[in-house]
Amino acid sequence: MTNEITLLLGGVMVNATPIDGQKVTLSAQSLNRHGLISGATGTGKTKSLQVLIEELSGIGVPSLVMDIKGDISGLGAEGSTNKIIEKRAHHIQMDWVGKSFPIEFMSISDEPGILLKSTISEFGPVILSKILSLNETQTSLLSILFLFCDDKKLPLLDLNDLKTVLRYASNEGKDEIQKMYGLVPISSAHAIMRRLTQLEQQGGNQIFGEPSFDVDDLCKVDENGLGMINIIRLTDVQSKPTLFSAFMLALLAEVFEVFPEKGDVDKPELVIFIDEAHLIFKNASKELLDQLDTIIKLIRSKGIGIVFITQTPDDIPENILSQLGFKIQHALRAFTAKDRKAIKLLSQNFPESDVYNVENLITELGIGEALISSLDRKGRPTPLVHSLMRPPYSRMDILNPSEINSILKKSELGAKYNQEIDRESAHEILMDRIEHMLEKEEEEEEEKEATIKTKPKTRRREKTQFEQIMTSSIGTTIVRELTRGILGVFGISTSTRRTSSKTKSKAKR
Ligand SMILES: Nc1ncnc2c1ncn2[C@@H]1O[C@H](COP(=O)(O)OP(=O)(O)O)[C@@H](O)[C@H]1O
Numbered sequence: 244m245t246n247e248i249t250l251l252l253g254g255v256m257v258n259a260t261p262i263d264g265q266k267v268t269l270s271a272q273s274l275n276r277h278g279l280i281s282g283a284t285g286t287g288k289t290k291s292l293q294v295l296i297e298e299l300s301g302i303g304v305p306s307l308v309m310d311i312k313g314d315i316s317g318l319g320a321e322g323s324t325n326k327i328i329e330k331r332a333h334h335i336q337m338d339w340v341g342k343s344f345p346i347e348f349m350s351i352s353d354e355p356g357i358l359l360k361s362t363i364s365e366f367g368p369v370i371l372s373k374i375l376s377l378n379e380t381q382t383s384l385l386s387i388l389f390l391f392c393d394d395k396k397l398p399l400l401d402l403n404d405l406k407t408v409l410r411y412a413s414n415e416g417k418d419e420i421q422k423m424y425g426l427v428p429i430s431s432a433h434a435i436m437r438r439l440t441q442l443e444q445q446g447g448n449q450i451f452g453e454p455s456f457d458v459d460d461l462c463k464v465d466e467n468g469l470g471m472i473n474i475i476r477l478t479d480v481q482s483k484p485t486l487f488s489a490f491m492l493a494l495l496a497e498v499f500e501v502f503p504e505k506g507d508v509d510k511p512e513l514v515i516f517i518d519e520a521h522l523i524f525k526n527a528s529k530e531l532l533d534q535l536d537t538i539i540k541l542i543r544s545k546g547i548g549i550v551f552i553t554q555t556p557d558d559i560p561e562n563i564l565s566q567l568g569f570k571i572q573h574a575l576r577a578f579t580a581k582d583r584k585a586i587k588l589l590s591q592n593f594p595e596s597d598v599y600n601v602e603n604l605i606t607e608l609g610i611g612e613a614l615i616s617s618l619d620r621k622g623r624p625t626p627l628v629h630s631l632m633r634p635p636y637s638r639m640d641i642l643n644p645s646e647i648n649s650i651l652k653k654s655e656l657g658a659k660y661n662q663e664i665d666r667e668s669a670h671e672i673l674m675d676r677i678e679h680m681l682e683k684e685e686e687e688e689e690e691k692e693a694t695i696k697t698k699p700k701t702r703r704r705e706k707t708q709f710e711q712i713m714t715s716s717i718g719t720t721i722v723r724e725l726t727r728g729i730l731g732v733f734g735i736s737t738s739t740r741r742t743s744s745k746t747k748s749k750a751k752r
């Protein structure tokens with residue numbers, strides 16, 4: 244199937260002049276090859292992002308947008324025309340009409356929106372270790388603890404659960420765990436605890452827990468066939484790079500795992516836009532970067548496109564940059580000799596052009612103009628084009644608070660996710676389990692007692708302390724069924740994580 248679906252991006256420019264009626268389009272399948280929108284502040288990146296998202300929504304492709312600056316919400320309202328828009332539309336010879344697009348607000352913090360949560364057990368020990376930058380010993384301890392919790396049917400939901408288990412493992416439960424699974428190095432336990440506390444200070448409690456988000460819910464179309472635009476408002480996350488990368492990695496891993504193989508598709512299933520992408524890469528450990536690199540490589544086959552938006556391509560690590568198939572390059576500023584050198588280098592990465600002098604053009608592009616390069620279906624670069632970007636159909640400004648509120652109120656997903664799970668009954672379930680466990684152990688011990696007269700009492704006491712520890716944590720935790728095939732995690736490569744989320748999301752549907 245080679246049904247080319249094209250997205251209208253703008254009109255062709257040559258010698259800084261629009262060639263009226265010559266349209267610049269991007270094949271929808273190239274979104275599946277990942278991309279980059281870059282340029283200095285104020286050069287038109289956000290508007291290009293808006294245009295891409297509109298075009299995708301128009302062909303029924305949903306998006307997920309990490310909106311760090313909070314400036315993309317205008318997609319939810321019709322744009323109004325003005326002289327500049329009319330002039331652009333005239334050059335491009337396109338019909339410009341104000342249109343609004345269906346949006347959902349999502350959140351991983353105090354920002355209003357559908358909370359995107361995952362439980363600790365869904366994260367799994369592998370991903371969690373990467374996020375926490377644990378060394379080998381610490382990673383294997385974490386894996387042991389997951390195994391222990393799996394065996395003992397102890398639900399690991401939020402950070403508090405994990406902290407409690409860590410505390411237990413380094414104190415009362417140490418002997419028990421060592422007997423069953425191997426060494427519990429106390430210094431490692433402490434190190435993990437410190438990392439967990441750091442993550443907690445960045446607001447980790449907001450992303451771990453229940454109800455856990457089903458990534459299939461990112462792939463909706465509205466009643467008119469428009470792809471949903473899921474905007475994650477991250478305005479307060481700039482100071483929390485670890486949390487942000489943790490969330491990103493977990494999300495990508497989840498998407499990778501849940502989505503079926505697609506191969507080369509005419510249009511992507513979902514496109515993820517990451518604004519201010521340098522935030523993800525800043526402070527990220529090598530481990531984390533490798534993990535990201537792998538996931539970005541693999542996720543293509545699932546029909547997922549990832550588009551980074553950042554000021555200069557230099558913000559993106561080389562191995563990830565080399566995977567980005569299309570580029571929308573807005574103007575860069577050359578203030579220093581270093582800038583000029585960087586631009587020269589950058590311009591050599593664009594396909595050669597008889598029409599344009601790339602090196603000069605990059606600094607001379609007007610606002611809302613860009614150099615666009617892409618790959619065709621065979622992976623060959625398409626001719627470079629200087630584009631006058633089309634004006635967005637939606638509002639070029641943000642929504643006001645009451646507009647945002649009315650979208651939040653209307654949201655069906657909001658009704659599904661933003662409800663407190665009944666902590667009371669959850670508490671009871673956990674209590675029940677522990678009691679049940681204790682009763683069973685007691686019975687077993689009584690049986691043993693009957694046969695062996697001289698039985699030391701220590702084991703019984705240990706369990707009581709265990710019960711105390713577990714009960715102390717559940718005040719703030721919620722229970723869900725523990726069906727994690729934790730062992731599976733060790734069977735797959737480190738590029739994936741748990742095995743059971745598929746079962747989970749199926750069960751939810
Ligand atoms: N495609 C476009 N059509 C019309 N105006 C645009 C376009 N792109 C940019 N502009 C103008 O330039 C301004 C800055 O663009 P913006 O996308 O916010 O820049 P950046 O995200 O790079 O800082 C916008 O507010 C708008 O007035």
Ligand SMILES: [Mg+2]
Nearest residue numbers: 285288289314
């Ligand atoms: Mg911007």
